[in-house]
Amino acid sequence: MCGIVGYTGPREAAAILLGGLRRLEYRGYDSAGLATVEGGRLHLRKRMGRVSELEDLLARRPARGGCGISHTRWATHGPATDANAHPHAGGRAGMVGLAVVHNGVIENHARLRAELMAEGFPFASETDSEVIAHLIARALETTHDLLEAVVTILPRLEGTYGLAVCSASHPGLIVGARMGSPLVIGVGDGEHLLASDAAAVAPHTKRVVYLEDGEVASLTPAGLDLAHRERGPVAPRIDRIDWHPDQAELGGNPHYMIKEIREQPTTVVDACRGRLSRRDATACLGGLNLSPRALRRARRIVLVGCGTSWHAALVGEYLIERIAHLPVEVEYAGEFRYRNAPLDDRTLVFILSQSGETADALGALREAKRRGHPTLAIVNTVGSTIAREATGGIYLHAGQEVGVASTKAFAAQVAVLTLLALYLGRLRHLSFSDGLAIVEALESAPGLIEEALKVEPIVERAAEQVATARTALFLGRDLLHPVALEGALKLTEISYIPAHGYPTAEMKHGPIALVDPQTPCVFLSARSPLYSKTLSSIEEVRARGGHVITIGTDGDRVLPALSDTFLPIPDAPEVILPLLAVIPLQLLAYHVALKLGRDIDKPRNLAKSVTVE
Ligand code: AGP
Numbered sequence: 279m280c281g282i283v284g285y286t287g288p289r290e291a292a293a294i295l296l297g298g299l300r301r302l303e304y305r306g307y308d309s310a311g312l313a314t315v316e317g318g319r320l321h322l323r324k325r326m327g328r329v330s331e332l333e334d335l336l337a338r339r340p341a342r343g344g345c346g347i348s349h350t351r352w353a354t355h356g357p358a359t360d361a362n363a364h365p366h367a368g369g370r371a372g373m374v375g376l377a378v379v380h381n382g383v384i385e386n387h388a389r390l391r392a393e394l395m396a397e398g399f400p401f402a403s404e405t406d407s408e409v410i411a412h413l414i415a416r417a418l419e420t421t422h423d424l425l426e427a428v429v430t431i432l433p434r435l436e437g438t439y440g441l442a443v444c445s446a447s448h449p450g451l452i453v454g455a456r457m458g459s460p461l462v463i464g465v466g467d468g469e470h471l472l473a474s475d476a477a478a479v480a481p482h483t484k485r486v487v488y489l490e491d492g493e494v495a496s497l498t499p500a501g502l503d504l505a506h507r508e509r510g511p512v513a514p515r516i517d518r519i520d521w522h523p524d525q526a527e528l529g530g531n532p533h534y535m536i537k538e539i540r541e542q543p544t545t546v547v548d549a550c551r552g553r554l555s556r557r558d559a560t561a562c563l564g565g566l567n568l569s570p571r572a573l574r575r576a577r578r579i580v581l582v583g584c585g586t587s588w589h590a591a592l593v594g595e596y597l598i599e600r601i602a603h604l605p606v607e608v609e610y611a612g613e614f615r616y617r618n619a620p621l622d623d624r625t626l627v628f629i630l631s632q633s634g635e636t637a638d639a640l641g642a643l644r645e646a647k648r649r650g651h652p653t654l655a656i657v658n659t660v661g662s663t664i665a666r667e668a669t670g671g672i673y674l675h676a677g678q679e680v681g682v683a684s685t686k687a688f689a690a691q692v693a694v695l696t697l698l699a700l701y702l703g704r705l706r707h708l709s710f711s712d713g714l715a716i717v718e719a720l721e722s723a724p725g726l727i728e729e730a731l732k733v734e735p736i737v738e739r740a741a742e743q744v745a746t747a748r749t750a751l752f753l754g755r756d757l758l759h760p761v762a763l764e765g766a767l768k769l770t771e772i773s774y775i776p777a778h779g780y781p782t783a784e785m786k787h788g789p790i791a792l793v794d795p796q797t798p799c800v801f802l803s804a805r806s807p808l809y810s811k812t813l814s815s816i817e818e819v820r821a822r823g824g825h826v827i828t829i830g831t832d833g834d835r836v837l838p839a840l841s842d843t844f845l846p847i848p849d850a851p852e853v854i855l856p857l858l859a860v861i862p863l864q865l866l867a868y869h870v871a872l873k874l875g876r877d878i879d880k881p882r883n884l885a886k887s888v889t890v891e
Contacts, residue, residue: 280364280381280889281307281350282461283478284442284452287469287499291346292336298471298478299329299350303880307350308358312336313365313377313444316343320446322377324363344499345450347442347472349379352885355387356404368411371400376415376424376445380407381474382438382459383890390434410435414443424448425496425503428455432494432507438637438890440489442472452497456489459889460635460663463487463495463502465516470497475887476519476661477678487514488661517661533878535681535772539864540731543724545686546857548675549693550720559713560704561697567670568626568652574705576626580619582609582642583630584888586684586767587691591630592760593856594695601716601853602702611638612891615645628654628698632679632687633887634662641891643667656694658687672698681879682886683772685864688764689727692856696720719851723858729848730861734869737862740827740843741869744798745773747825751789752779752863754802755812761856762802765863772871772881782815793824800827800866802859803837806852816840829862 281302285294295312310332311324321341325331329350349364356362365377384390387406390413395401399412413434417427424445438458444451454461454472464471464479464486471479472495476486487504489495493512496503504512531537553562566573579598581591588610595606609619611629615638621627627646631639634657643664646653655664655671658679665671674690700708700716744750750769754762759781766779780789782801793799799819803812813836819826820840830837832846845862847855871878 282474284347284472286345295348301477309351309363311363312348314341314343314346326358355406362403366408366411368415378411381440385437428453454495461489484519538686542689543727546693549690559710561701577624579606580627587630589760589764590691597699601699611642615641627651630656632658634659634664635887723854726848730858737865745870745873750777750798752800753782755782755808758802768867793822795823798825805831
C-alpha cells in the first residue's frame, strides 16, 4: 500500500525521507519519489521501481533542503511509470511551485481533471492524485496561503485521502490532510515529521499525533497546528509509540516472514499477557468497554475481516460457539458493509484487522456503528483508525508485522479469540474446571508452538515436490478447516501457486477432480473424533495416485504409512490445535516460495495494508 513521509526541520530532508520510505517498503509499492524546498525552489525527483532507484537518481541529482515530502506508490489509477509516481507537481505550465503526495482514491478525479485542463492546467500523469496538486495551485493563485488553499479545495474531493503538500513559496511548511487514509505526525525537538505509518517516524521520535478524518495539520520545524475542516482548531493529542523501531529488524533471519513465523511462541505469550486468570478460570479483557451484563445480553456475534483475518475469524466461530454457546456469523468485510445483513440489537460486531487500516474492514466498522451496534476491534496496530473508531476492543500486542504474508498476527488473533470465547463462556455456563482447562491450554501453547517449529527440516524437503506443483489442495475439518484455508492462502500469496482450501468432507464434491500424482493434497488431521473420517478422505486421494502430505499428532502410527510426507505437531488440547497446525503450513509456503525465488516479504501485487476499497 502507498506510503507517505514528510519532514521539516534543521536537518537535510532527503536522507530522512529516504530512510522513512525504506521503513514503509514492506507495505508493497511500485514507484517512489520525493520533493524538497530550498532557496525558493522546489526539487522534485521520482522513479518507478524500488526506493534504491530513487536513491541512485538523488546521487546524481541531489534534492537539497530541510523541508520535503515523499511517497511510495501502489498503483490504483495508471501503471507504474516515472510520470505516475508521486509527488505530483501543481501549477500552470512553467509556474510549478508545489508538490503533493496522496494515499487513497479520488473518485471524482475525471470531472476535476476536465475542469482543470479546460483552464489550462497541464497534466503529466494518468493518476487521480494529480488533480489535487492543480486544485491547490489554482486556489493558491488567489489565497497566497498554502494552508488556506488546501482547506479550500478539500470539499471538492470525493473519495479518500491522506495527503501532504509543500511549496517553494512557503519554505519550511508542510500541510497534511486526512480523510479515510491514515496520517500520523512525529513530534520532534525543533522538527516535525508526517507519515502514513508510525514506523517511518519511530527512529526520530516516540511522540506522535494521529490525525482523525477531516483534520488538517500545518507543520513547520517549530510549529504544529491542527484543525478540523468543520469544527476548527484542535488541540493535538500526543500519544507515545510503544515499540522500538529495532523490533522490526530482521534479527539475523533472511526474511521478515520466517522471523515472524519463529516469533509465534512469544506472540502468544504477549497476546495472553495479563489476560489469563487462574483464580477465576477466565480471561481478563479490559478494553471491551462493555459491562459483563451487556456482554451476557449479547445474543449473537458477528466477526468481520479480510484475508487472513477472516480465516482467524472462522477459527473464532468454532471456538466461541463451542465454548460460549453463542451463535457466530463470520463475514467478509467487503461484503458486510454493503449487504445490509439483518442484525438485531443484541448483536456484537467484532472487526479483525492486523493493520487496523484496511479500508474494507474500516467500512464494515462504520456500517455497524451507523446501525447502532457496539463495534469491537481486534487489531494489532495501536492507534490505528479501526482501533480509534471502535467502541472498544482487544489489542494483539504482536509487535510490528512486516512480512506482507500475515503469520504471527494470525496466531495472535486466534489466541485473542480463544481468550474471548473463554471470557464469554465463563460469563454464561462454562464451569470453573472447563475454564481452567482452557487457561492451562493457552499457557502451554507457546512451548508447544516451539515444538511444532522443529518440523522445519521435514517441511523443507517436502517443499521440493510442492514447488513443482501446478496447484495444491489444503483440507481440514472442524477447527482445522479455517487453518486449511489459511495454508492455501499462504502458499498462493507468496509462491504464486494457486492453492485451494476446503473442509475435508467437501473434497469429494468437486475438488477431487484436481487429484493427480502432481497435486499435493495437504490433510490436517490431528487426533479428534473426526480422525477416522479424514483417513477415508486420504484413502480416496491415494486410490487416485494423489500426493499426500499430512499434518498430525506426533507419534501417530497410521498417518505416516498413508503419507508421502508426514508433518508431526505435538499432542495438545483441541482448543489450541489451530495455533499448532498452522505452523507447518506457514513454513511450507515459505520454503516453496524460497525455492521458487519469490520476493518473500513483498510478494508481487500485494500490499501489507489495503487502504483502498
Ligand atoms: C494475509 O497474508 C494477507 N496479506 C491479507 O489477506 C491480509 O490478511 C488482509 O489484507 C487483511 O489485512 P488486515 O488484517 O491488516 O486487515
